Amino acid sequence: MTGPLARAARWWLAPAPPERLAALRMLVGAYALVYVAVRLGELHAVARLPAAQLRPVGAARVLSAPIPPAAALAIAIATVALLAAFVAGYRFRAAAPAAALGLLWVTSYRCSWDVALPTENLMVLHVIALACAPAADAWSLDAARRRRAGAPPAASAAGCGWAIKLLAALTAATYVLAGVAKLRLAGVEWIDGELLRNQIAIDNLRKALLGDGIAPLAIPFLDHPAAFTIFCALTLAIELGAFAILLGGRAARVWALGAWGFHLGVVLLMNIWFPYPLLGFAFLPALRAERPFRWLIGRARSRLPS
């Protein structure tokens, strides 16, 4: 098979170490697990709000009325257990899709009582993508069970490279959409900085009037409108250039660093925290995520008596 489509398919399916995908499974899965586990109390409290406040979004759109709070809590606890299996790579073929569905439901139901938080979107998309991938072929309880049974290691015919590229593409898509939204809603004049300056001023003023902490760099920059033109140009360059992450190597890492810097800027100017990208999870597909695990395994082996 030849031609551009065949070449694109070959590039998409180019091999990558199964350990890299396994590392992504463990890291992204662990983030999602902690995310749900630390919010169990909040999820239960929110589910007891008056029914009139329910505005179903995402998977919760099937609802016309709230589910009992105990059921909401039970689904969240089951999701935590399924995500633990996801991280460990235990019965992955069954547990991973169930964990992804559970996470989609829990986050959708939570957002149905409040404003949808864009920090959760990419985490959910990454878990869904990993659930479709052969992410437990290495460093998993499933792989250990196969080894003990004397079976050959699982090796997907499609390899693991496509799944890592898929995670990178999903990261890129979220940033490109954010850039396109700015151009669609405000036009190219978004770049002059006035709109962003107003946004930052209003957001910080609302916090100040409620006695909440304002961002450390907001006030120094509000008196310098020209700085916002630079911020806007950089923001659009990062967002619309997000597919650079698919190039891999240095280009992907430079883009990831720029995107991380953008989120740091949002903290310093607006005191708004996006933990998934700020902690680097959004950019893991651009990195050699298996390296820390290899290092840890090497250290553990060197300490074992020979």
Add this chain to the structure above:
Amino acid sequence: MDRAFALIASIALIGAALSPLVRRPEDDGFPLSTYPMFASRRPRQLTMSYPLGVTADGGRRYLSPGLIGSSEPLQAASIVEQAVGRGGAALRGLCEAIARRVAASPAHRDVAAIRLVTGTHDAVELLARDRIGAEREHGRCEVPRSAP
């Protein structure tokens, strides 16, 4: 896992992730968001209701969400807006509840009274130059202090 599945799953998920491009940008969703968060036009003026602590010498102190009745800023703002909207007993009740919390807070010993106001401010002028806009008072109550 075969190559056809890998390609179909990839196309389906990327297509779904990019599908908000065919929706109106204001039509946000979850988890397939249009990401309108920092894209919408915003005026520079903000009108909102909030409580103010007033010190004995007439100084103003902004009060934290916890003193209003919720540690969550958005919920605290909603509590104030609802009380202002209802007026009368709801407004007095909120003012007195805030005053009791302020009385119990060692960090607010200098606050003598609570005002519930709706203010309209130019956000840049107030934050960068301390120029306060117009404020309309809806209610006022004293902070209960026991005699020394």
